[in-house]
Amino acid sequence: MAARIRRNVWKLDRSDETLAWYGKAVAALIRRPIEDPSSWRYLAAVHGTPQGMATPASARGYWDQCQHQSWFFLPWHRGYLASFEATIAKTVKDLGGPADWALPFWDYSESLSTERNARLLPSAFVERTLGDGSPNPLWSRRARAPGGNFELDDTAVSTGALRFTNFTNSRPGVPSGFGGPETGFNPGGGDNGGIESVPHNRIHVKIGGDSGFMSDPSTAALDPIFWLHHANIDRLWEVWRNQGPQFQDPSDERWLTSVVFQMHDGDGRPITFRCADMLDTTKVLHGYTYEAVPVAQEAELESVEMAMAGGARPEFGGESEGPVVLTGPTTKADVVLVPPSGLEAATAEPRHVYLNLENITGAGIPGDYLVYIDVPDDDQPTASFIGVMTTFGLERASDKSLSHGGSGLSQVFEITELASQLKLSEANVSRLKVTFVREGVAKADADAPAELADYAAVQRKPANVTVGKISLFYD
Template identity: 40%
Template sequence: MTFERKDVSKLGSDWNDTLVWYAKAVGKLQERPLASRTSWRFLAAMHGFNEELWSAHGYYSSGEALPSQSDKARFWDQCQHQSWYFLPWHRGYLASFEAIVRSAVVELGGPADWALPYWNYFDPDSRSVPPAFLQKTMPDGSPNHLYVEARYGDGEGNFIILPEDISLNALKDHAFVGGNTGGHPGFGGPETEFWHGKGVNGHLEFDPHNTVHGLVGGTADPAHPTNRAAYGLMSTPATAALDPIFWLHHANIDRLWEVWRKRDPQNLDPDQETWLKGPVDRKFIVPDADGEGITFTAAQMLDTTAAPLNYTYQDTSDPLAGSTRKKVRLTGLRLLSDAPMVNFLENKSAGGQVATELLGANASTIKLAGGVSQTRVTLDKASADKVNNSFESVKLLSATPREPDRVFLNLENIRGKNDAAVFYVYVNVPDGDKPQDHPENKVGVLSLFGVSDASKTDSPHGGAGITQVFEITGIVDNLHLDENQLSDTLQVQFVPRNTIKPEHDITVERVSVFRESL
């Protein structure tokens, strides 16, 4: 049987049958002991487990029986972040969870074709967490297992994802795999081995994935920012999967992978054996509905309609009507950014080798706090001239023009203690103006989901933090439209979206600018 995952906002009433059975099944899984492979907490610990945080939130009691060391080593703390395995690992994880919940639904007398719904927060009518997740009781007065106390949003009871918080720009990328050297991070992330978090976020991972995590989880107590237990479950990888909304969020991220794959023939998954067969140092493993361990690879995650997945999505149509990444506009002709362009502007369609070069960086580490923070990036004149010349070659429309350089802003080695922190990032806002008054200079949203663990010096990855990459080619394009050029400095500003305190110790070790060229 092939199961259909449907848009939660299209299922009818707030308490439709799909969510009623989901709530009941969650309750049943929560009754099972932590050591059971099909229990709610065991499944959540596969994404991440932190004894201190789980205890603070009431999900683990000291002395409670834990799984065997073998099960912990094989199943727990598997989630793949800042990695090209981010999408295939979460797909297998989601499928395991769905099968276990469906089994519980059937055991409770529910439909055998139950499937996990997805939350499409890009729909203007579905920007808030679905109402069924915000009520303490179900319609019959029984406890609602979709509700959790540790879900704080903006701290005032609001869980709305604003249009300016997220985008579908990742769908415009053609390359799945990115790099770690300052250029494009890729739709799916950089090439790694088994990777439990730190480094460069792939495009879909940082937008919208990370931002939704931070804005839904939030924090309950901004006055005491060093208390990690005050952050919502969704804010931190080690607790995120304990919140039932996590699974609907990830169903939507998984759906967007299908949208990306279908919307353009250039959008291809990796064909390297190291991706298809998975990491060699630790295999991906999930329990089936009976608790039996099943290993899987990325190659088995490519056809959702075939075993072991067997599902489709209600809607995988192209929400961007065929537009591609923001292309350079030809000065004088002023073509629309997303309009079809001449062939030489297509994204690396000729398959040439990409060169990445550092244009410049700021002078020192910058600390981000409650107000607008800013820094200036000093650019090497000779390198900046290469970028300017590449744009000039487009204007000439010669017989053999090449694609102009792509320009990227890198926020390197971000560290801190607030996983829920979200910032709007702007470049080259006119002096004295408010960044919010210049949406054309906004380069994206920075969300720090996972930053706490990535900042720990005793972590497996040494506390290097996370890195965020934004493409700013469009802003450089606008400079040329105004008959300006990339000059010797670039001003970067950070505007907090939610409550940020100095005690959060959020720092960006280096802000740099790179160019990519064929």
């Protein structure tokens, strides 16, 4: 059978029935008991389960397996999507639909000049009921967004991560590349790869709001839009690889073959896979391709030149005076700067400067934070935006009982250009001011699809966030 073709959801013809069949299949899966590997709730539990939900013995090793803050993020989710797509496709076929059903993707990053609706939730997902008054299976518990407008701004849909030339990076103090940091099997905690941070994390929290399914990894996959969102992230991996020969997946056996993941195929039979099995989409389970994987828009893409493993150790350049508790809409913290002192500081001007947010812990769904830097003793303070601190998965990453020990999330921003403008590496600049502006989260609908009401009943903890330490590294 030819590989399925995943299409842009906003480019589907009016007469196209892909989403109609998706809705019918979702309705069928949602009625199945949770013990059934092809049920909606089982498939969602593979990604994560709410605290307190017991894992049946038969599901051990299958539930709570999502890989986040890890170089396994992309390949694991690729296998997960394929498993899901196979299940939906089989159900569609069983219901009398087409045999080649494929999961569409939602390209919210597409230029508004070519698709003015790109940032709107596809209309089939917006309304609670269908034309005949029956419940819409594609509706879910999300942030309230009239007309499907979740106000996705440029910071939420940015594909700046495509500029990373390295897939991973494990050197301390520097960003983790496009795909994420080197880890073992990792269910969360640590720093995100570029693509995971934005747009992945941003979209999750924007869609989920303060208590919607998408805001929490343990419920995210209950929302039918989750799968279109992840199909887009998966597509962006293909886009990244297609940019040129320097955009390479890891060749390390520890990534390719050392970790085995397990799921079920469309018939509910157990399957296993490694990252090496995920490199060619036409050979992933039933095989698929993406419609029009575009090459980068820029003729000469300015890549984020990363110091690859094997380079010199980044040198410490400053830190906050203690943990920073983010309260209220704006929180400011000072970073005490020290001149680079190690051998690595031999060159007068650092090649790269990185701001690290370490041990970000907390609870609830606080939403994301816009981060700005400035020099406090500057005569004309003009804080400059350096990026977004995303908090998707915060509570899970802070849970000390889980296998990462609750160290929390971390985030790294490259601020080389700004650091040069602010003359941070010069001895007369002693402090850097970091400002966190809480973006806030939209209120989510109180109710959920009837079959999933028990998930919505879980009380969320009040939101709080603490950044364990802010530090600066020179490279």
